[in-house]
Amino acid sequence: MKAPFLLIVVTLFFFTFYSSNAQEGKLVTGKVTDEYGIPIESASVIVQEKNKGVVTDLNGLYSISLSPNDLLQFSFIGYKTQSILVGLQSVINITLLEDLEVLDNVVVTGFQNIDRELFTGSSQRLKAADIKLDGVPDITQALEGRAPGVAVQNVTGSFGAAPRITIRGSSSILGDSKPLWIVDGAIQESIVDISFTDLVGGDINSLLSSALAGLNPDDIESFEVLKDASAGALYGARALNGVIVITTKSGKRNQTPTFTYASEYAIRAIPSYNDYDILDSQETLAIYRQMAAKNTGFLTLPALIGARNSGVYGLLANALNTRDSEGNFLAENTPEGRAAYLRQFELANTDWFKELFNSSPTQTHTVAFSSGSENSTSYASLGFYSDTGWTIADKVSRLTGNLRNTFYLGKEGNKDRLKLTTQLNGSIRNQRAPGSFERQTDQFFGGFNREFDINPFSYALNTSRAVRPRDNNGNLEFVRQNWTPFNILKETENNFVDLDVIDVKFQTKIDYEINENLDYAFLGSARYVSSSNNHSVTEFSNAAETYRSDDESVRNLNTFLFADPDDVVSFPRSVLPSGGILTERENSLTTYTFRNTLEYKKRFNELHGLTVYSGQEFRHIDRSNSFNTGYGYQFSRGGTVFTDPDILRKTIIEGNNYFGAAQTRNREVTFFTQLSYDYNRKYILNVSGNYEGSNRAGKSKGNRWLPTYSVAARWNIDRESFMEDSKVFNNLTLKLGYGLTGLIANNASNNEAIFRNRVTNRGRIEDRENYINIDDLENSELTWEKAIEYNVALEAGLYDNRVVLGIEAYYKDGIDLIDLVRSSGVGGETLKLGNNSDLVTKGLEFQISSNNIKNDNFSWNTGFNISFLDQEITRVEQAPNVFDFVAGQGFGNAVGFAPNSLFSYNFEGLTSLELDSSGRVVTPGGLPIFTSAADNPDGRINFRDTDNPLAYLKHEGSLLPNVTGGLSNNFSYKNFDLSFFISFSAGNKVRLDPYYSSVYNDTSIFPQEFVNRWLVPGDENRTSIPAIPSTQTIARIGATAIRQLYNAYNFSSERIADGDFIRMKNITLGYSFSQGFINNIGLSSLRMSLQSTNPFLIYSDKKLGGQDPEFVRSGGVAFPITTLYTFTLNIGF
């Protein structure tokens, strides 16, 4: 623990101070500095045997009179104590090395700091400095591969979006699987509580999903990952998914005031088509030509007139009908004329990445100040992150401030009885993102879609390279989207989201020593986060103009027009005659945490150590969200509002709302007690109990409280007498743990029936009524989700800790997990949520770190960790439909498989063309065939089938990797240091991006393999790429059925790849200037480094064709993690 250590040092310090007057023998002088040459003030210089010593002055200087045989000891808080035999020297300058062990020797649980030697739980400590990725503003990403058992999937790289983090597998099937974040003792909530599906959905809300987006990575000192029941015991009913405790930086006592300035400049690589297996414009046009051919029947003039979307052929159709100033048609309607016109697109080969992406650098600046006196310490920092945009549609800036003061009061003898810490953290974030509407799941046709998606990354990969941003004269060239002219460059300027987040946190901590054995502590924390985002769709954007496309040729097709139900004979018309749409969304979060604890600590007879820790905590979390859609806002006319009331009628009739607001409130009360006993620090037993209550079920008293507990033991084998003489082991420990953790199932809270108001579904607005729906019937048996955990760990330190090994195994029995069950219906609810599923998790974790070489000039450290995971659902009754199973959004749950498994339509081949005797087509060729249900001989695709779809779907694997790990190597030679970090993960499956469709148009883009598609009968024997269906084929099969069939191909066993990868995560080359040079220019430290983050993938499945195995491309605001080249400068004054 930190406190006793401090105590000892402080004691020592006073002791030396009082005795420093007595001097004898010869005078020895010198200077005490740290590694960077900064003088250490108030370091103690003592001769232990003689009970005498001095402290250094402001400049780190000391003088003491000694005899030659004296052993001089130099010590200071946070530094390794060094001893030196005085001998004949009269000047002894000493450099104290920072004692990393000091921090490493305690486990920060967020409640207590526990002596690591006595800690019985499973935990992993990570120092922020070791893992920090320069130029990456959110530190959560840096956890990838660093701690065994912690799987980090960077499903999106957008600022503010959280990676998917799971600790020891997901513990809940339908519920939350995110870990609990603790910052300086208090739970750090994210502004919005979103599911995995939402996280990968690319919606605006995903930008608020990271709980740590408001934290400057430079302010973070360390992480402690609490993995098992015993480690997270005091978090009891919230620790089911593990806990990550973050400690931020603070000042040190008796420290010279220090300023540090760090700046990072990061350049992001622009993606390149070379990395993607995508056809160029020439190859693409060859496919369009096939589509335009007579027997296929697409891209014909009449079809293009009413087409919803069109590209180069649409431009051709226009050119054939438009005369230039001299009266000639822009394109001559002859085969040659048409070919000539199309040639310009054939040669375009647009590099959308170049058009839409920038390489301008991001900048990070952090100024930090820390100082410490006898009675107080302070740490203050100001951080600024600025990103002018990787693409033309996004940018971010973030300002963070952090102030932390600690006061030591009530000095009594050589102790401070009262320690008071106050903290103030704040951040302000302004972000622009591409205008994006909510992603919608289409379980009927099978797929996801989003209105007016203009995400530049998705656009570059979804849009034909034959389409051009500008025409030959350099003017913007418009294709057609949603019956309306569209140009991505114009659209990104006119359709955008501005997100502002303000995050403020106040925290106070009081530690008071009641008497020698009893300490009291209080923690109070209050945090307020407010986010507002304005989605501006200006009157010039395609998304607004679409509401006005009421041309005769398209008005009966355009669903954005209004067909008045009270005037059934009129044509659909525009109800947004002028202006655009301004949608404002607000989210806010208010949290309070209060905690009181008492700790009794005593050693009896030097042999029996006893600690009793108990306390109580109260948490208050309020969230609110609201939105308001303003139709007819005129951006170019000073914001004057011009609304046609019928647009509201259209919205309401269609069953949607144009504004809304909702709140959620959580109240949680916890009582906890922990008892630790150790015998001679050799055998340790720890028993914890936690009694937690929550308001999730409102007034209902049923199952409001959940008791959790854990028992764990530890055997420090190295303290046994038979180990004392070991030349190899300096540390050997065995830990055993058993415990129960829980999770408040937020998705089921019906201890009492839940009633919600709704509006009836009736066609006429006048017929609609308010009604109260029984959303959930009472379930008096509803309880928390739980896991019973067993953990065994062996740790060893060899050769004076030059090699440290750890191996750990665990078994988790998840019970009472929330499930969705089809009921008898008699009670009035078809599907009921209740505790009905079980999940078994087994895992093995291994890590090793070693100091391979260490001498004055050169050192080499290696760290390696790997963890294995095996999860199986043993009971579940929810019946996901086919789409849930194949879509890979976390709903593929079935007995015998891991949770969130991914399934596929089992591809069996392509149809061969079959003709009847009169030469008519019986079966068209080149259509995909999938294994289908026995009672579905036609093989019709039904994405909503829930009737045992596993009988015909193919199990591919889990979405969650079951092998994860990392390898780090750090070298230093003189002033240079070099490090690289490799992360890997394996065992999961990835769905390939959906490129296939029953109908393509002339903006469609095709993967390389498309050239191998079925073209002529017999091709079914050589290829598995389906044909482009002709209009006749579509008419034969039915437009709906064939659309479902081709979408099924996107979700088939053909469109799957291994998620395994080995990624070079980070390479850093650094140079620290020598002390002499620094002192000459008046600085205390100076370091420069170059870092490359995510430079390349060492291995990934070839089938991915450039697709990132971690990133889920869903459009909207989702951008992948990219390669960063960062230059970093650290200056200390």
Next chain:
Amino acid sequence: MKNINYKLFLPLLSVFILFSCSDVLDETPDNRTQIDSLDKVSELLVAAYPEAIYASFLVPMSDNARDRTVAGSRPTILNNEMWYWRDLDDTASDTPTNYWYRAYKAIAQANQALESLDELGLIDVQQRGEALICRAYGYYMLVNIFAKAYNETTSITDLGITYITKPETTFLPSYSRNTVKEVYTLIEADIVEGLKYIGNDETVSKFRFNTQSANAFASRFYLTVGKWDKVIEHSAVALGTNEDLTTKLRDMALHTATLSLPEQLLQYSSIFEPANLLIGVGRSTYARTNRYSRFGLDNSLRVELLRTSPLGSRWAYSVFRNRISNFTPKFGEYFRVTNQVAGIGIPFVQLPLLTTDEVVLNRAEAYAMKGELQLCVDDLNAVLSNKVRPNPQPVNLTITSVPLTYEVNDATLYTPFYTIPAPSLPFVNAALIVRRTVFYSEGLRWFDIKRHNMAVVHDELSSDGQEVISSSFTLTKDDNRKAIQIPSAAQALGIEPNIR
């Protein structure tokens, strides 16, 4: 030091006391509603009506669906399976299973409303009446669909449905089935009790029970159990007094002559239609499938049912026809858009659940059974008067014309549990024939088939579009398949299946 000690412990103590108190945990976690007033009970009842369509599965089972052959139609699984009287274990909208869940859902809303009324201590309120009638209606529909027809002798042992009167409070409780007799007894008790409280609240829309519609339902109920005096009594209340009966009935002659197709679709289930007493809305694609499903209105059936009326002139029902569609314009669709890009959403169909036409025809049948034949004929004429075209001049039915035109030659055609007196039989027959046309494609024919224990024959045509009977299927009078199978999920949780 003592000072600090003291100051510190005071807040500590107060914090302990403040937060250990359980009150803070009573905070409502989100925007859920509490049922704390009569208005809220009323809002519970808005959802106490099954949000589902039954016509979609009852029509193909009845003799009102003929094979339109595969070539001229688009097959749908539901329509297909129901026509062959096979058990369909599908939960999609329009299916029997969907109706099961939705009807029980409506009953749960009613049960909750009753419980809330008890908690609020409100006894003599209109809402109590509505809740009881809603519950009775839900159970009536369930027992008629999922159990054998009411029969005074066999119903004592026939499996009915599970009848619960309290909200469910446990996760997956197991239930058993009451007998048909028990269910009917309980329904009757609810009706009798409910009618005591129900009143004509002007604020209650036609989507909910009022005095008129509750009595219309009672009229239907007593017709099923064969209590003729009660049918006449409740019909009279449902129809009101002192006014010309025909103004309260659906004027098809007028609608067909004056309204466009979209307007006719709206009018049929509109609150402005005086004939509509209770209107329901269900998630359904029936407005489309009814047009083109394989088994439905074919030409022969059109000629049989919708051409010449009993009054000699043509029926006023318009029939829209093309190669694949053949339908009477009764169902419009409300499409609630959930995904504008994909063009998908949730289709709803609105349809009349109880009408004055039905009430009058119920009463006509009851009069016939009681031997009050003139009154029966008057009622039939009232219904027919505005369902037929004005020329050629319609000729009203009379006591003498009915036995001639509607003589029943096959003595086993109607075999209800009671005996139809010989003089009444042609009149009962006439009433049933009129009902078959007037409620065409609304699903009520199925209940008549069950009530009168009729057999149904389905002829399958050869698939090449030629109207040649390739095989014939019969649903016999006491066929077990007349009770639609209990949903498999309910069976899995211990509810006894119907015999097959």
